[in-house]
Amino acid sequence: MPVPDIVIVRDTPLSGEALGELVRRFFEDMVKYVVDLEREVLAVGGELHADAEALLLEDGSRQEDLWGANYYPGLGREACIEFTSLINIRPSQGNRSMLIEDPILCERVRKITERLVGRGEALS
Numbered sequence: 181m182p183v184p185d186i187v188i189v190r191d192t193p194l195s196g197e198a199l200g201e202l203v204r205r206f207f208e209d210m211v212k213y214v215v216d217l218e219r220e221v222l223a224v225g226g227e228l229h230a231d232a233e234a235l236l237l238e239d240g241s242r243q244e245d246l247w248g249a250n251y252y253p254g255l256g257r258e259a260c261i262e263f264t265s266l267i268n269i270r271p272s273q274g275n276r277s278m279l280i281e282d283p284i285l286c287e288r289v290r291k292i293t294e295r296l297v298g299r300g301e302a303l304s
Contacts, residue, residue, distance in 0.1 A: 186225040186232050188239060189296045194224060200303040203253060210252045213297070214267065215289050218245040222296055229265040244273060247280055247289055253303045260300025261293055 183201045187194065202225040203211045213224040214232040219241060223232035229248035236246055248265025263280040270276075280286050 184225070186223050186235050188221060188223050188235060190221045193296050193298075196298075196301075196304055199224070199253065199297065203303065210250050210262075212248065212250055212265070213293075214246050214248045214265070215292050216241040216245050217247065217285070217288050217292070218242070220292050222292060224251070224297060229267045233267050244270075247285060249280070249289055249293070251293065251297055253298065253301060256300040257294075258300075260298070261290060263289060 183198045185205065187198060187202065199211065203209065205225070206227055211224055212226060212229050212232065213222050214229055214236055215222045216236055223235050226232050233246050233248065237243065246267065248267045250262040250264065252260050252262065263286050264278045266278055268275055268278050268280050275281050280289065
């Protein structure tokens with residue numbers, strides 16, 4: 181069964197095969213994703229973080245709970261997540277740049293990412 185362009189990942193981690201397909205489909209070395217910190221789900225894939233964000237909003241997420249990042253397989257735990265996205269620019273929530281500035285939010289994004297996507301392992 182083909183993998184859709186954007187996949188919502190809930191309880192079961194994304195398979196390495198599906199992750200590899202999403203990485204190669206758009207950017208070849210990384211995949212964009214959006215995490216819902218309250219529901220602890222994420223949407224992986226697509227050309228824009230806004231596309232994954234829209235899918236999560238349709239699925240019942242609240243805007244203020246969504247944060248975007250990029251995942252780079254093969255770079256190991258410390259380097260695999262880039263906490264940068266246009267959807268992160270939220271002056272009303274104290275985040276004035278594309279980078280998630282709050283280290284507590286970054287750690288929450290990291291924990292959900294590690295549970296549902298990976299810890300920077302190489303694709304097989």
